[in-house]
Amino acid sequence: MRDVAVIGAGCTTFGEKWNVSFRNLFVEAGILALEDAGLAGEQIDAMYVGNMSAGRFVEQEHIGALIADYTGLASYHIPSTRVEAACASGGLSFRQAVIAVASGMEDIVVAAGVEKMTDVASGASVDALTGAADREWEGFVGATFPGLYAMIATDYMNRYPLTREQLALVAVKNHYNGARNPIAQFQQEITTETVIRSALVADPLRLFDCSPITDGAAAVVLAPLERAREFTDTPVKVLASAQASDTITLHDRRDISTLDGSVAAGRRAFELAGLSTADIDLVEVHDCFTIAEICAIEDLGFCKKGEAGKLTEEGVTALHGSLPVNTSGGLKACGHPVGATGIKQVYEIVQQLRGEAGRRQIDGARIGMTHNVGGTGATVAVHILGV
């Protein structure tokens, strides 16, 4: 196994991008990443693309080839592979690229993610996203994604002392960070009142507890660590890549309020990197809903079950707290183009570790973590990056 480094990263702005097509979204992110790595296309050996549901969102399959074609790589005939694991598609695409480079099979590999969600009406996108759960036994009876996470929140709040205000503070914090991120979909700060007065989506979750529908794409370029300095003065090393699975349905989980997939992938990542939670300077977690960030902080081992609400209230997870969580604004404020999210998380950590995060820079950040969840926790990808 070879050590692997990120040598370039690029990301489109996230938002409702009515004037940009699926393929152009991807091309934009790919060019940004290649420019950042100082690479020409012909040096690329392989490409992985995370995408959840282009078939439902833009009625297009065969994404790997389409993207190779429109990024000008079709004539080089490099392998281009789509990776799908619902909202964890990006995280898995990154992991596949890491494996390709680490194994010695390929040298220069692009890991990307893309989702174009606004070409269908919101009811249709809610239905497409339901495919990340069990269509036969959750979707069929009327479950929605906010509904499933709401059932986690109901269970959690019945068992642990999490207040409505603490839950709202997750969104407030992520909007604060998003307001300092030029690619974020929402760049306005909000208050707990904004959250608590917003419309109920699925009790107890309100509109401002939920991540939005987003168009966006992100791409990073990987190389063997030993070659990284040919391309960049600021390589970011991949210290660990871990992935875990769990039951597809929420009702079959051992514990409704614990994502055992997050626990398993987190433990494995720390073990691979030879690190502990105390070594992590910042973490991008999968906050598709406010309750999901609460669970993630606990399941990754940063505090005991039931304590993440208090941690959030005390400002520990804030931008200048001792454990900054979701400096990008997270899925909540930066946006959640599902297949692109896992790559955007890596993009954020790379920016932070290089000291290029502008108004949201964490001083002296050396080790960062990403946590990307598919469905209600059936797939989890965790990566640790360092300089």
Added chain:
Amino acid sequence: MMSVARFWRKIPQRYNLIGTRCTSCGRYFFPPRSFCPECRRSGKIVDYQFAGKGKVVTYTVIRSASEQFEQMTPYVLAIIELDEGPRTTGQVVCTPEEARIGMRVSPVFRRIGADGESGVIYYGTKYAPAD
């Protein structure tokens, strides 16, 4: 929503709560499984008729739904633990105010959805409060 064949082949499960049971380890499965995750190849799976009685483990009130269910909002959705052990997801036919954790429920046969005005009507099991 679902092709006719896809719906039709699950009618015994959806209408009558026919699940499965592994006679090797005694575990019950609803939704049904044809392969026991505990015993794997040494498992022996047979059909099992669930009574459908159970209790609410957790719940929510869906206020914003996908196209199929938009007309029905708000509705109570819950994870129900059947008395035999397995958990399943279903709607509870009660008001949002009535729903609570630990509430006893029993199954009722209900219309779940339909493919437009002239398409197939999908029936299945919902759960009603029981004392």
